[in-house]
Amino acid sequence: MTRYVLQRFAGMIAVMFVVVTVVFVIVRIAPGDPASVMLGPDATAQDVASLRARLGLDRPLVVQYVLFLGQLARGDLGESIFLNRPVLSALADRAEPTFFLTIFSLLIASVIAIPVGIYSAYRRGSLFDQATTTLAMLAASIPSFWLGLLLIQFFAVRLGVLPVSGYGGPGASLATRLGHLVLPAVALGVVSSALILRFTRASMLDVLGDDYIRTARSKGMGEFRVVMKHAFKNALIPILTVLGLTAALLVSGAVVTETVFGLPGVGSLVVSAVLRRDYPVIQGALLVVAALYVIINFLIDMLYLAVDPRVRY
Structure with missing residues (x-):
């Protein structure tokens, strides 16, 4: 039974690592400069450069990925551009x-x-x-x-x-x-x-x-x-x-x-974030939903132990 639990837990960690990587890549390869899209057409070059530096988009992609993983390890999903508050706090309120x-x-x-x-x-x-x-x-x-x-x-x-x-x-x-x-x-x-x-x-x-x-x-x-x-x-x-x-x-x-x-709720927050091009909120919501998928699947696997005794062996 212990081996079964460890295998499922390891699978959950592997899936989350893949999801985090995919979300990171999708946001970075989206058409256009995220900073320019977020600030709108009236933004100056200095404003765009300042926001890129604030989001870390001016750094090499590998460095951004490592910093992104470290940020997630601390439970930090970033800060909303329009709400001026942590993404995790905004999601928790909704x-x-x-x-x-x-x-x-x-x-x-x-x-x-x-x-x-x-x-x-x-x-x-x-x-x-x-x-x-x-x-x-x-x-x-x-x-x-x-x-x-x-x-x-x-x-x-x-x-x-x-x-x-x-x-x-x-x-x-x-x-x-x-x-x-x-x-x-x-x-x-x-x-x-x-x-x-x-x-x-x-x-x-x-x-x-x-x-x-x-x-x-x-x-x-x-x-x-x-x-x-x-x-x-x-x-x-x-x-x-x-x-x-x-x-x-x-x-x-x-x-x-x-x-x-x-x-x-979270759904309306995501809709407004998409309309505003608030990428940190979109990215954070994707990660939270993906984490819920993985956690629910893990809990279902654990319920198999109680329902079917054959799983324990």
């Missing part, structure tokens, strides 16, 4: 809406997809199975921002039961802020549930026909216990994998949804 939106969306997707996927596999070929498969394909093809606009039109504008946008005022309570996340969480959760449902159904179908399932039934064990204790437990690894990938996708895919609902 993390709460994105964090709760991701958690709620994943919960909604799991509550919808896992039970429906299990029952659909159990009733394979039935009208329920065909209907849920069709609806899953339909949900997967719906853009989350379009579904969000429909939800706003019906629940916020027509019925007036939920807020249209925003995250509450500065003094708003946590309950008020969470109320603003209902519609965006539903929009993201419904779309994300399609992938989880299909993986759950396929994984359950793989194990429902195995010999140990027939043996459990031949011993007179109840159907609910057969399906949940034996089949579902052995089908968990693919389901955990897709849940982890979905969580990571929700973090990175919340950009458009946060913009539609006016949420002051």
Whole structure:
């Protein structure tokens, strides 16, 4: 088991090193001078040279890369050009809406997809199975921002039961802020549930026909216990994998949804940074999202130890 953990941890470090290198290269090879783009066409040559020196862009590329690695090792993602504050601090201030939106969306997707996927596999070929498969394909093809606009039109504008946008005022309570996340969480959760449902159904179908399932039934064990204790437990690894990938996708895919609902999250910060050409913020956000991907995958690998005893050996 220790060897398994060390291998996964070493793989996580290697992937992060590659991601850091790719992000560094992408920012440096982008068309145009980053300093000139950030300052705009009215900037003087002296202003551009000053900003290049401040960002370290006037140094050799190898030196920039070494300094960049040292900066990351200290937990420093640089300083935002327009916000005049550390990038890590700016991302941390915007993390709460994105964090709760991701958690709620994943919960909604799991509550919808896992039970429906299990029952659909159990009733394979039935009208329920065909209907849920069709609806899953339909949900997967719906853009989350379009579904969000429909939800706003019906629940916020027509019925007036939920807020249209925003995250509450500065003094708003946590309950008020969470109320603003209902519609965006539903929009993201419904779309994300399609992938989880299909993986759950396929994984359950793989194990429902195995010999140990027939043996459990031949011993007179109840159907609910057969399906949940034996089949579902052995089908968990693919389901955990897709849940982890979905969580990571929700973090990175919340950009458009946060913009539609006016949420002051990481997504809206990235959009404004792209429009302003604030490269330190864009670079820092890319690294944070990539790190979340890697960490979530590592945690899923650790969950395999608890779900499948064979992994320990």
